[in-house]
Amino acid sequence: MRIKHYTYFLLLAMLIFVPVSCQQNTGEYRAKANNPAFLHRSVKKLTDVIVYDIFSPPVASRIYTYASIAAYEALLPNQQEYKSMVGQLKGLEQMPAVSPGLEYCFPLASVKALLTVGRTLTFSEEKIEAFEQEILKEFKDTGMPKEVYKNSIAYGQQVAEAVLAWAAKDKYKESRGFERYTVTNLPGTWVPTPPDYMDAIEPHWNSIRTFVLDSCSQFKAQQLPVYSLDSTSKFYKELKEVYETTSKLSEEQKEIANFWDCNPFNIEHTGHFMFGKKKISPGGHWIGIAALTCRKAKADFLQSAETYAIVSLALADGFISCWDEKYRSKLIRPETVINQHLDETWQPMLTTPPFPEYPSGHSVISSAAAVALTDLYGDNFTFVDSTEMDFGLPPREFNSFIQASEEAAISRLYGGIHYRSAIEDGIIMGRKVGTHLIQRIETRKKTLTLDQKVSK
Template structure:
């Protein structure tokens, strides 16, 4: 009888151990797909982009490729989703995982994300501690050693494929090109205080991700430069001047909240120094993170949102920069100082590139269209993206409302004429709609 009890006891002990092992396996798979790991990785990339002072268009490229890499890996864990192969211009997909082999695809996805991020930024060492801690978390949650190693190898393989894809987009070929400043009236010239060269004058040569070409959604041309007080251009200039000399506190707060100038120069006596800020694209990816958290999106849904928004931002910048250097329009600061008030200074520092159209108006509306498609037209949220840069939280009733505020902030800041804002917003909406229609993530 005692032997019987011993046997029964051992049986239930083994049953319990077996169930424990099974639960541990289930637990690691659930824990591995925590979207917070993705949010933290995006935040880390934003920190590095800010530290490295990438210009807004270049930053949009740096954001896009890691998202695509991560998406293409994680899609293997979610049968309802499909690859972007054949949907992104020139993209032929990534190598397939080995059949009948176990992978932790969330781990592989994050490895691909961080590997591509390292390759596209300067300060790759800034990822070291974060990446080591992330992998320790995966080991500690019970990912088997063979699965861990296989997943890392697959992440590396995917990253290599995406970096090869990125190498063909024209970026390397446009390095070192400079803009020739025109001496003709009404054209862009460098602005104070740093009088920097124009940023990315050949960005229109970068391969877009989804739109057919850089000029597919080109806005109408801006008003012809004129010093005639009855001309459209002169009236647009006076609108900027008259608005900025009587700004309300709310308008000043709006301008500062959406400034997103990654490199602001300050002059104190004979000393000049710079402060770093998040880029416009980084701000909208911050909004994407806020929205997906509020929607309680799983890891795949979160990555879908980040990827679609990143692509819309990148294509928005390519579209916008194409017109900027075709119009080559003078900035308000230059013309107001020349024709109206030589002591006038805009609230925001004028960015170093031509005026038309407004980049923030384009990319904000492109991103807003994509996010509205994902989460609806009445998605209320609190935008805390700029808290890290000393600015308060702002509340919005929709992504469209936020995009409209981002656009008009450029008038309050004194850095854009109204047509650049209005027509830029429409250009962005067209880009966003095109991405929504032509980039299919679900089967």
């Protein structure tokens, strides 16, 4: 009898405790898998590969955007608070649905979608593949049931394929076959610059489908100064400002110029030797700021994905808008005019990028990204920007995103690569792009104050 009673109570205990134990395990793996560090590390890996592959700033912004949208959309099934960007972004008409009755881990699906899109749009697939295997193993090690893992990977792949199909229709591939930019040599128009006299980069970027902008020329820059060597003209005064400013830079101004250089591939010449230095693009710098912002605000997985998506959209449309104006105005760079008419030995502190001068690209995209981040995290979000530490530069502290964007803009004057009009008009254009974005795109299903967005 004692044995029978013992067996009875043992079976009863198993019936009671085994389901509870399973529920606890389920809760544990979900909490572990919902760690936004998985997303941040994946975006950082994408940045590393973009740097390694030396993508130009406009192309880098395109990669970030499609990968970030995929990561965001893969998180949305069964979400009550956040909205899909389907129907809000140009050409994005649908996303795959989840299968009823199946269980998913959407953070895993999100990482899978991001890495799949990133791997497809970059060259060094093996680097992303190796990282993907490592991070997917970490998801498995959370104790996730095999079926959940399988379902989540499959859904992330489906989202990635939908995003890639959408990306394939943005005319990027077609623009690879357009004719090269023809240098006209007309007075005041852009020509290749020292030391390598590279061809113009992405002269047809305005043919790329915009994401939120109505058209690439929706926010044209202000009237650029008319090229003139008359000492009383606006152009000549701004030219002299570049020349004189760079001749008496303070140590702080030099630090600012270097910090925001963001030249994806800067070739340095020493005698007969050339050394290539790879760096993040201007867009990559702001993606880095988005990451450190999420960490400081303790943003959860979905908030972090939302941040990357919104910031990358600001960058992408900012580059399209800026490049449209650059190849319409075709304004000559300070280095060319100064060498021809003021001082043939003068060199800018920074290497002049290989595309027309007006407006300043960093001014446009930094301002657009700053508007987007301000909308998400507030006007007075202080942060330490450590993005450039990977490239040997010390961090800088800012009291707001707008302050950081304004420093990025003026850095182009200190670097000797832009006139003041290109900087100031670039700021205006970028803020218009960013404002248009936050007015048109809705990621939350209910209106929240900025304080609520940060605290949630």
